[in-house]
Amino acid sequence: MDKLDCSLCILKSKAAKNLHANELSLMNESCVVVNFEKGETIFKEDALSSNIIYLQEGMVKLITKGPVKKQILKIKKAPCYLGLPTTMGDKINHYSAIAIVPTKACFIDINVFKKILSINTDFSFQIIVDLCKNELEQFDRCVNLLQRQVFGRLADNLIYFSEELYKSDEFELPLNRNEFSDLVCTSRESITRMLKELSDEEIILLNGQNVKILDKNKLVNIKKNG
DNA sequence: GCATTAACCACAG
DNA sequence: CTGTGGTTAATGC
DSSP states (O other), X not given: OOOOOGGGOOOOOTTGGGOXXXXXXXXXXXXXXXXXXXXXXXXXXXXXXXXXXXXXXXXXXXXXXXXXXXXXXXXXXXXXXXSHHHHHSOSBOSSEEEESSOEEEEEEXXXXXHHHHHHOHHHHHHHHHHHHHHHHHXXXXXXXXXXXXXXXXXXXXXXXXXXXXXXXXXXXXXSOHHXXXXXXXXXXXXXXHHHHHHHHTTSEEXXXXXXXXXXXXXXXXXXXXX
């Protein structure tokens, strides 16, 4: 177990920036840092959960086993809190979190977390804002998945990676074709074909997992009309 | 009917 | 793990 000092952590979420020294030291006492390799599970669906996880570095996928097949719910990147809905909302986890790149995470006892929520309203407020943003995002994603065709969903996800996760037109997909299809809700073959097609039309530059968006406008158009 | 979309299957690097 | 081709079911002119 690494010894840590939360007050020295520069990778603070918006919420954690509001924490006072005494609250940070409260976290220190019950906080454990764990490193995860790509592919390692941070917490598992159906297991009892009693921690809030603070993602210090890295990226994870949240997945759940649907009635037919597994589904990637969302890709989350550090810094952020993980497992708020699934830890506060029920006794058992409704989804799993798996690292998709080397990831560093702090495990915080739920009771300590609750205590801090109750004494620091700025912190609590920011947590609520995050949760609300997340819910809006999920509503959008839900409608997109249900009402758009595959090309639109693919474009949507490519734009999400570019704008939300990497803040760059060029990025390395942290998912293989199969996982990406689980995110976009389509088949592996369709992902292959459609990425190739976008590449042929010079809307993206594709080189293995490396994606560069060449024509953002067209991509946005596909997202709208797909 | 005929075209389009996209999943499923099989097979090859 | 990925790309390709063939096949097929569903949907919409």
